[in-house]
Amino acid sequence: MTDANQTNQTEKKTYHKKATGNALNTVKKHAKEEDLKLYGSCFCPFVQRVWISLEIKQIPYQYIEVDPYKKPQSLLEVNPRGLVPALRHGPTWSCHESSVLMEYLEDLNVGQALLPSNPQARATCRLWSDHINRNIIPAFYRFLQEQDAQKQVTHASELQSEIDKLVAAADPTGPFFLGPAMSFVDVQVAPWIIRLNRVLKPYRGWPEPEEGSRWARWLKAVEEDEAVLATTSGDELYLDSYERYAENRPNTSQLANAVNSGRGLP
Numbered sequence: 001m002t003d004a005n006q007t008n009q010t011e012k013k014t015y016h017k018k019a020t021g022n023a024l025n026t027v028k029k030h031a032k033e034e035d036l037k038l039y040g041s042c043f044c045p046f047v048q049r050v051w052i053s054l055e056i057k058q059i060p061y062q063y064i065e066v067d068p069y070k071k072p073q074s075l076l077e078v079n080p081r082g083l084v085p086a087l088r089h090g091p092t093w094s095c096h097e098s099s100v101l102m103e104y105l106e107d108l109n110v111g112q113a114l115l116p117s118n119p120q121a122r123a124t125c126r127l128w129s130d131h132i133n134r135n136i137i138p139a140f141y142r143f144l145q146e147q148d149a150q151k152q153v154t155h156a157s158e159l160q161s162e163i164d165k166l167v168a169a170a171d172p173t174g175p176f177f178l179g180p181a182m183s184f185v186d187v188q189v190a191p192w193i194i195r196l197n198r199v200l201k202p203y204r205g206w207p208e209p210e211e212g213s214r215w216a217r218w219l220k221a222v223e224e225d226e227a228v229l230a231t232t233s234g235d236e237l238y239l240d241s242y243e244r245y246a247e248n249r250p251n252t253s254q255l256a257n258a259v260n261s262g263r264g265l266p
């Protein structure tokens, strides 16, 4: 006879350890040894930021899938905190933190620039990237992890209002933040944009954007961007990987713990 609890346990979904769909093709194309190595996890939105940047810039890189919850020695060597993404470039140098890594790739001056050249326009991009990190991302997880239906309504409107501030700061025509081309701010927010439909919609009933709105055009442009598509797995990968967050299971991740205890994100 099967123990009921045990059955329940085995039915729980968990994070995937291998990319699927388009992202798997990209992983395969970047399996061979390169000087620049991205240590990533297929489900991780912070990794996807760096991955999209590499794809846009067409910098040669090697993609190395790691499990950040198991923290293999190979990951701890490039990031002692044991979080993904981390980069190794050359035999000895390594670094981590997705926003820092995006800035590093920018500083290499290889391929398409993601920040504009004008210092004031660059500062504006950094200001809105800070808004994404400081306000949009925490609001996303507070909403996803909240178990109380009433509080979910409050968190949904908080998330929407943080997104609205970003939309109000964007170029009025778009479809991207600075206009017709994807740039730094778009890449910073893109992984969470694609997770609205794949995670917040199925788990929390996140609505479709208002038809014809500036936000709807932005979403569509991000969803159709080549580098976003190339780093995105099949829908099921996200649905499965985020069930832990949607159920707010204990010790899901350092990020989930930080959200639950009201601390800043790791």
Ligand SMILES: N[C@@H](CCC(=O)N[C@@H](CS)C(=O)NCC(=O)O)C(=O)O
Residues within 6 Å of the ligand: 041, 043, 044, 045, 046, 047, 068, 069, 082, 083, 084, 085, 096, 097, 098, 099, 252, 253, 254, 255, 265, 266
């Ligand atoms: N601030 C970090 C956050 C990175 C992060 O939280 N990564 C998650 C995966 S999505 C991780 O490595 N978690 C491991 C853990 O919680 O122990 C960044 O921007 O790179």
